[in-house]
Amino acid sequence: MVSVWFPHLAMDRWRATARRTRTLPGAEVPVVLARNGTHGPVVHAMSAAAAALGISEGRRVVDIRAVHPDLHVEPADPEGDTEMLDRLAFWARRWCPWTVRDGTDGIVLDATGATHLFGGETALLADIRERFAMQGMAARPAMAPTRGTAQALARYGPPDTICDIADLSDRLSPLPVAALRLEPETVGLLGRLGLGTIGALSAMPRAALMRRFAAMAPDANPLILLDRATGRLADPLDAPPDPRRLVVRSCLAEPVMDPAPHLADLAARLCADLAGAGLGARHLRLTVYRIDGDWRSVDLATARATGDPAHIVRLLRGKTDRIDPGFGFDLLTLESVRSEPLGPVQADLGGGRDPDADVARLIDRLTARLGRDRVRRSGWRESHMPERVEVLVPAMTDGAAKPVKLPAAPHERPIRLLDRPEEVQVIYAVPEGPPARFRWRGVEHRTARHAGPERIAPEWWRDRPGTRVRDYYKVEVQDGRRFWLYREGIGGDGRGGAPRWFLHGFFA
Numbered sequence: 001m002v003s004v005w006f007p008h009l010a011m012d013r014w015r016a017t018a019r020r021t022r023t024l025p026g027a028e029v030p031v032v033l034a035r036n037g038t039h040g041p042v043v044h045a046m047s048a049a050a051a052a053l054g055i056s057e058g059r060r061v062v063d064i065r066a067v068h069p070d071l072h073v074e075p076a077d078p079e080g081d082t083e084m085l086d087r088l089a090f091w092a093r094r095w096c097p098w099t100v101r102d103g104t105d106g107i108v109l110d111a112t113g114a115t116h117l118f119g120g121e122t123a124l125l126a127d128i129r130e131r132f133a134m135q136g137m138a139a140r141p142a143m144a145p146t147r148g149t150a151q152a153l154a155r156y157g158p159p160d161t162i163c164d165i166a167d168l169s170d171r172l173s174p175l176p177v178a179a180l181r182l183e184p185e186t187v188g189l190l191g192r193l194g195l196g197t198i199g200a201l202s203a204m205p206r207a208a209l210m211r212r213f214a215a216m217a218p219d220a221n222p223l224i225l226l227d228r229a230t231g232r233l234a235d236p237l238d239a240p241p242d243p244r245r246l247v248v249r250s251c252l253a254e255p256v257m258d259p260a261p262h263l264a265d266l267a268a269r270l271c272a273d274l275a276g277a278g279l280g281a282r283h284l285r286l287t288v289y290r291i292d293g294d295w296r297s298v299d300l301a302t303a304r305a306t307g308d309p310a311h312i313v314r315l316l317r318g319k320t321d322r323i324d325p326g327f328g329f330d331l332l333t334l335e336s337v338r339s340e341p342l343g344p345v346q347a348d349l350g351g352g353r354d355p356d357a358d359v360a361r362l363i364d365r366l367t368a369r370l371g372r373d374r375v376r377r378s379g380w381r382e383s384h385m386p387e388r389v390e391v392l393v394p395a396m397t398d399g400a401a402k403p404v405k406l407p408a409a410p411h412e413r414p415i416r417l418l419d420r421p422e423e424v425q426v427i428y429a430v431p432e433g434p435p436a437r438f439r440w441r442g443v444e445h446r447t448a449r450h451a452g453p454e455r456i457a458p459e460w461w462r463d464r465p466g467t468r469v470r471d472y473y474k475v476e477v478q479d480g481r482r483f484w485l486y487r488e489g490i491g492g493d494g495r496g497g498a499p500r501w502f503l504h505g506f507f508a
Helices: 009-018 048-052 061-067 078-094 121-134 147-156 168-172 184-192 198-203 206-213 222-230 260-277 309-317 355-370
Strands: 002-005 031-037 040-046 072-075 099-102 106-109 140-143 246-256 279-290 295-306 329-341 376-380 390-394 416-429 435-440 443-456 470-477 482-488 500-506
Touching: 002 099, 002 121, 002 147, 009 031, 009 040, 009 078, 031 048, 031 061, 040 061, 078 099, 078 106, 106 147, 121 140, 140 147, 147 168, 147 222, 168 198, 168 222, 198 222, 206 222, 246 260, 260 279, 260 309, 260 329, 279 309, 295 309, 295 329, 295 355, 309 355, 435 482, 435 500, 443 482
Parallel strands: 031 072
Antiparallel strands: 002 106, 002 140, 031 040, 099 106, 246 329, 279 295, 279 329, 376 390, 416 435, 416 500, 435 443, 443 470, 470 482, 482 500
16 A cells, blocks of 8 residues: 655645646745634644744634734635645556545555566655655655555654565554544543553553443544444445546648537437446537647537537527637537436326427527526525625536425515615604614605514624614505515614614515
């Protein structure tokens, strides 16, 4: 087993991304990547200059800036780091066919039977380190008979360590118990028991430790992790299969300038391959290879998996005009970059259409014509404030073909909300009730009947301090129209002057 640890993954990725568009700060400038914490931004990763100042992960950025005003702060992207690790795990299959992501800072390879292809174990580790260094990433590989030992040596052992089965115990014994990937609470407990190293843990009688850790999950139990690292328990590598990318090609006898006549054949052959695999395309790429050695491509995405060649051709026809054919091209490829399972669909016996499929096709056509960022749909999020419940999200997302149902409200809501509540002038108010007479947009209204109040408190985790409560009323005026009014604040609440009234929506 080969474990590759990236000690500065987040910083290495940030440098590689940032240097494409701007000049990076000097090596002497302390740089930290910050993520959201409970009480404000906290340090997620730091540069060597920042680490030399004693800055550590988890500290609040505002506290560090009070001491080091020259601190350079950039936003962290943990999700992007994880996605990059997933891609690196598949890229690492250049060395062996079984690779997986290892947590959030490494990958693991089962190199059994593959080391001789690279000149031996030492040469393999050197090649791994050099290949990642060419991408601007610091990597610490280690090789051992078990995954647990390889992980421990990569993080706590000497660089490029190679451990044989005979010296497995000797290599593990001096390492700290944290090398077993234990939870911090478990490491602290073992430290209080005087078990600071793996050797000390191995020398302890197992009966007493088994009683203490019997309730722990297998992946957190120090005894089980120790047995996996030493080979007493199996720890197989469950490597995911390679992502399947289907592609069809059309080789032409002579160069042409227009790909449109060949789209139908390409789409039909690709959809036949997708159907044979039980898949549907979500992301397609058409590529033309010009006779001057250059190539051009266009991409399109679909709201849900599709295997309809006519729909694919219709989407592609609106994009082929953007292809520069140069002096002509003699090779075309159509590739399903991303596929999803797509089983057979039973047609409606009554001859009706599938409304979800129609919505998906409409989203596909609008997105192909207007652009991915210009087509949006309504989405819902949890919030007490009525104006925050609805948000606009990109239509080309998973589930866009089937709109999400509006979450149930505890009380009736108006059919229309104003973008911004409009203040109304109260002429006469009922004590502890709605206004008996009010003026809105210069027109005076007299209340005939009302229902309420419904009190909505401010969201303390989102609103600024001092935000006042709202008391909503459903008000019907004399001409039959029904408004949704609310009073902002309560007299004497210490959060401002007299309460104010606003109109927020219409029931009819």
